[in-house]
Amino acid sequence: MTRLSAITPSGHAHIGNHLGAISRWATQGRPGDLYFVSDLHAMTVSYNPARLRVLSRELLAVLVAAGIAPEQVFVQSDLVRELGALSWVLECTCSYGEAARMTQFKQKSEGQGMVRLGLLTYPVLMAADILLQGASEVPVGDDQAQHVELARSLARRFNSTYGELFTVPSAVTPPTAARVRDLADPTRKMSKSTQDTAGSVFILDEPDLIRRKIRRAVTDGLDRVTYSPDDQPGLANLLEILSACTGTPPRDFSFGSYGEVKEAVAEAVIEELRPIRKGAMDLLADQEELDRIRKAGAERAAERGAHRLTSALRLAGVA
Numbered sequence: 001m002t003r004l005s006a007i008t009p010s011g012h013a014h015i016g017n018h019l020g021a022i023s024r025w026a027t028q029g030r031p032g033d034l035y036f037v038s039d040l041h042a043m044t045v046s047y048n049p050a051r052l053r054v055l056s057r058e059l060l061a062v063l064v065a066a067g068i069a070p071e072q073v074f075v076q077s078d079l080v081r082e083l084g085a086l087s088w089v090l091e092c093t094c095s096y097g098e099a100a101r102m103t104q105f106k107q108k109s110e111g112q113g114m115v116r117l118g119l120l121t122y123p124v125l126m127a128a129d130i131l132l133q134g135a136s137e138v139p140v141g142d143d144q145a146q147h148v149e150l151a152r153s154l155a156r157r158f159n160s161t162y163g164e165l166f167t168v169p170s171a172v173t174p175p176t177a178a179r180v181r182d183l184a185d186p187t188r189k190m191s192k193s194t195q196d197t198a199g200s201v202f203i204l205d206e207p208d209l210i211r212r213k214i215r216r217a218v219t220d221g222l223d224r225v226t227y228s229p230d231d232q233p234g235l236a237n238l239l240e241i242l243s244a245c246t247g248t249p250p251r252d253f254s255f256g257s258y259g260e261v262k263e264a265v266a267e268a269v270i271e272e273l274r275p276i277r278k279g280a281m282d283l284l285a286d287q288e289e290l291d292r293i294r295k296a297g298a299e300r301a302a303e304r305g306a307h308r309l310t311s312a313l314r315l316a317g318v319a
C-alpha cells in the first residue's frame, strides 16, 4: 500500500501547507508512503527558473525538517527522464478529449495570454508520477480528484490494451484539516503563489516578521471575540490557526480583545514553526547533506519505478 502526495514549489511553503498537509504527513504517514516536490508541475504556468530551483531545494529541506523520513522524499525533476518516457506512453493512451475536459485546465487557462501545452498535459504527467511509483492511494482535495480519475482510466486502459502492469490508484480524501485563509483577505485561502505576501505566514519567516504579519491580520469592527466564521471570517481564521497549533477547539478560547488573540496566535505559530524552521535552515546551510538526501531520494524513487518503466515501454512495443 503506497500513498503518494506532492507539494508544488510555486512559492514559499506557508503555515497552511504545514497545518493542512506537511505536519500530518510527518505525524500520521505510514512508512511506505511517498512525498515529492513537484517542480515539473510548477512549469505549467509562467515562472522564474532560478527561483524554482531555490524553492524546490527549500521545500525538500522543509519536508525533511518537518520529520518526514528522507527515504520517503524525492524531487520530481530528478526522475525527469523516467517520467518523460512514461508520460509519452500515457499521452498516447489518453484521448485529447479526456485531457481537454479537465476542469482545472479550463480554470487555469482562462484569461491567460499564452496557455502552455504542459497545462493541458500535466494531469498525464501526474498519472505518470502515480503509476511509475505503483502508488495505490493518492490523497487529494476536490480540485485534484478528476486528475486521479484520469490516472485510473489510463492505468486500466494501458493494462487492458498492452498487458497487466499498473496498479490502479484510488483517490482518498484526506482527513479534514485546517483550511488556512489569507490574513489580509480571509475570503481567499492562504496561497504559495500569491503576489501580496502580507497575508501569508511562510514556514521560514523570521519570528518578528510572523508577529508583524499576524498583528496586521484583517479582523472586523464588531469588537467581539466570538468564533463566528460567517460574520467574522478574519477572526475565525486566527482562532482556527490557534486551534490547529494548540489542539483546543476554536470555540473554547476566551480572549478579551483582538489584540490578545493576535498575540496568542503569533506566539503559537512561532513555536509551532520554530523546530522546522531551524531544521530547514540547518539543512539549507549544509549543501552537502541536502545534496546527499536529494540524490539518495532520487535513486530510490528511480529504482522503485525502473521495472514498471521498462515493462511499459516493452509492452507498448517500443523498447
Ligand code: AQP
Binding pocket: 006, 007, 008, 009, 010, 011, 015, 016, 017, 018, 019, 020, 021, 022, 141, 177, 178, 179, 180, 181, 189, 190, 191, 192, 193, 194
Ligand atoms: N491554505 C491552506 N490551508 C490548508 N492546507 C493547504 N494546502 C494548500 N493551501 C492550504 C495544502 O498543502 C498541500 C500542498 O499543496 P499544493 O502544493 O498542491 O498547493 P495548493 O493546494 O495548490 O495550494 P498552495 O500551497 O497555496 O499553492 P498555490 O499558490 O500554487 O495554489 C495540499 O495538501 C493542500 O491541500
